[in-house]
Amino acid sequence: ILMTQSPSSQPASVGDRVIITCRASHNIGDYLNWYQHKAGKAPKLLIYSASILQSGVPSRFSGSGSGTDFTLTISSLQPEDLATYYCQHSYTFPFTFGPGTKVDLK
Amino acid sequence: EVQLVQSGAEVKKSGESLKISCQVSGYSFSTYWIAWVRQMPGKGLEWMGSIYPYDSDSRYSPSFQGEVTISADMSVNTAYLQWTSLKASDSGIYYCVRQADTVKEFDYWGQGTQVTVSS
Numbered sequence: 652i653l654m655t656q657s658p659s660s661q662p663a664s665v666g667d668r669v670i671i672t673c674r675a676s677h678n679i680g681d682y683l684n685w686y687q688h689k690a691g692k693a694p695k696l697l698i699y700s701a702s703i704l705q706s707g708v709p710s711r712f713s714g715s716g717s718g719t720d721f722t723l724t725i726s727s728l729q730p731e732d733l734a735t736y737y738c739q740h741s742y743t744f745p746f747t748f749g750p751g752t753k754v755d756l757k
Numbered sequence: 758e759v760q761l762v763q764s765g766a767e768v769k770k771s772g773e774s775l776k777i778s779c780q781v782s783g784y785s786f787s788t789y790w791i792a793w794v795r796q797m798p799g800k801g802l803e804w805m806g807s808i809y810p811y812d813s814d815s816r817y818s819p820s821f822q823g824e825v826t827i828s829a830d831m832s833v834n835t836a837y838l839q840w841t842s843l844k845a846s847d848s849g850i851y852y853c854v855r856q857a858d859t860v861k862e863f864d865y866w867g868q869g870t871q872v873t874v875s876s
Binding site: 681682684693695700705735741744745746750 | 862863
């Protein structure tokens with residue numbers, strides 16, 4: 652199962668609404684997870700099962716979708732949200748990550 | 758508190774062997790899958806493989822099958838990733854991760870182990 656993401660880079664300003672899309676090459680139901688990765692740190696789980704917010708993650712993050720098309724939304728970008736975001740399927744082995752979307756300042 | 762603590766940075770030469778470790782605490786090691794994830798310099802995340810410590814059932818990405826071996830020792834709550842003959846292209850950061858039960862999402866991550874291989 653191949654995962655694609657768009658855009659690859661998303662320049663944005665603080666307060667902007669940011670939307671990242673992820674597409675799977677096959678139907679994966681809701682076995683879709685989103686991670687945030689900042690340089691020099693371990694990645695962090697944001698959303699699992701397509702739309703469930705991991706404990707402790709701010710509510711400005713949300714996820715939607717099922718089947719092959721998914722979306723991660725940041726409702727109001729904060730400075731600490733500047734990072735690279737990855738989708739990943741966990742439908743069946745082998746698991747695969749998307750190529751990543753880098754969110755930086757416009 | 759769930760913790761995954763990885764071994765320290767390694768600097769090796771091509772052709773050498775290496776085994777890095779990931780010691781877990783705060784949960785039942787034997788009944789959760791543990792995955793290994795690579796990040797090469799300037800690149801994205803790649804799932805390498807996973808192991809279920811209870812019975813050592815292991816699954817590998819086709820990209821890493823035959824290149825690395827994942828193992829686990831329940832007596833010391835530790836998972837391992839090993840190479841028999843390193844290449845310069847194995848340089849990168851390696852993370853161990855716990856796979857949760859819900860949809861096998863990667864919920865707890867180790868701090869990462871930097872591996873540098875010179876040719």
